[in-house]
Amino acid sequence: MRKLILTILGGLLILASFFIAYIIIQNKNKAKPVPQKVIKTVFADTVKNATIPIVIPANGNLTAKRRVELYAEVQGIFRSGSTLFKPGQVYKKGHSLIRIDASEYYASVQSAKSNLYNSIVAIMADLRLDFPEIFPKWQTYINDFDLTKTTPKLPEMTSEKETYFITGRNVISNYYNVKNLEQRLSKYTIVAPFNGILTEALVTEGTLIRSGQKLGEFIDPSVYEMEVAISKSFANLLQTGEEVTLNNLDATEAFKGIVSRVNGSIDATTQTITAFIEVKDDKLKEGMYLEARLNAKQEENAIEIDRNLLLDTQQIYVVRDSILDVIPVKPVYFSDAKVVLKDVPDGSVILSQPVTGAYAGMLVKIFKDKSIKTSN
Structure with a gap:
């Protein structure tokens, strides 16, 4: 009985082995699936x-096209005027920016003018006797001479005798000495060369001003320029008068400008050429940063x-x-x-x-x- 059971179990084991081997062989012979090709969209x-259009981007800060750095050429006390010398103060052309006390120097000018007047009066008698033909014009000059006004130009001398006579009496040397003093006296007052605004004030009323001292800066706020550096490859493409669009950093405002100047030389260090864009707008201020788009050429x-x-x-x-x-x-x-x-x-x-x-x-x-x- 025991041998029978073992025989049956052995036969079943052999059959199971054949069955498993058959399944493995069948699976091995199955064709592998072909992967699908991926097509990207x-x-x-x-x-x-x-x-x-070839558009060149550039950027830079605005500077006033007309600006004046104010320096003192004489020494004295800064006198107060009708308007305070403060940043933001607006001045009209010809209006006094700074007045320096010139009382002492004014007295020396008047003394020199008086000496000139006296030197001419001293020769009037000789002119009447020796040069009666030129006496009337010198008499007219004396009559029009006013110590409180600018010294008038000397009468024109028409002959060598007249020139030698007038020069020999030191009239001409006295005249040019007066004109030199008057010219220096005018430097005690600095006037606005154009309508503009004071952007920097380095002195206040009552300050002792010394010769050569910087006093401030004055600009014309109606016209600005922006300096931009462009690659040398576009040196022959930029043209004066070309229109340019400028934007602020936020690109919320646009301004129209023109290329006002193009530098004739190339920077040897950066190999760039400098162009200047002129722009006018009441919203602009000096120092404002803008971006420009320059139309270089058409490709x-x-x-x-x-x-x-x-x-x-x-x-x-x-x-x-x-x-x-x-x-x-x-x-x-x-x-x-x-x-x-x-x-x-x-x-x-x-x-x-x-x-x-x-x-x-x-x-x-x-x-x-x-x-x-x-x-x-």
Whole structure:
């Protein structure tokens, strides 16, 4: 009985082994599933070459086109006037900015004028006797001479005898001595050379002012300039009188300006050329930071795309029969975010957005087809 049971169990074990081996063989012969090909969806544009304006971004701070740094040429006490010498004070052309006490110097000027007057009066008798033909004009000069006013110009001398006679009496030397003193006396008062505003005041009324001391700064707030540095490659493209659009940092306000001057030399260190943009607006203030867009030139038969679509090998991706390919291109201008390209055939379908892991030969499907923007 025991042998029978063992025989049956052995037979079952053999049958089970054959069954398991059969299943393994069957599974081994089954065909493996073929992985499905992944086709990426891409965004593409159809190329249409056009004329692309090359716009150069630049920025800088505004400075007044007309500004005067005020310096003292004489010494004295700063006298108070009708308006305080303070930053923000507005002055009209010809209005007194600073008056320095010139009482002592004024007395010396009057003394010199008196000496000139006396030297002319002393020769009047000789003129009447020896030069009766010129006596009337010198008599008129004496009659019009006013010590409280600016010394008038001497009468014109018409002969050598008259010149020698007048010069020999020291009239001419006395006259120019007076004019020199009067010229220096005028420097005790500084007047506004144009309508403007005081932006810096370094002295106050009652201050002792010394010769050569800086007193402040005065500007014309109606016209400003912005200095910008442009790449030397555009040196021959910028033209005086060209219109420029300027924006503040928040891009909430726009101003119109013109290129007023272009420097004739290139900075040897930075290899840039300096241009000056003139702008007028009541909202502008000196020192304001603005951004400008300069129209350098028009590039014909070109397109403009994002910089991240241009490969390091100076190539871009195109779609041909649902397969990615690359074509060589010629970049002609780079901005912060864009690049202008030439040698891209019309009708080419190029990527409008970068594709992660893209390579030549990749299967793709175009999501949407639209005409590329070729101008701003």
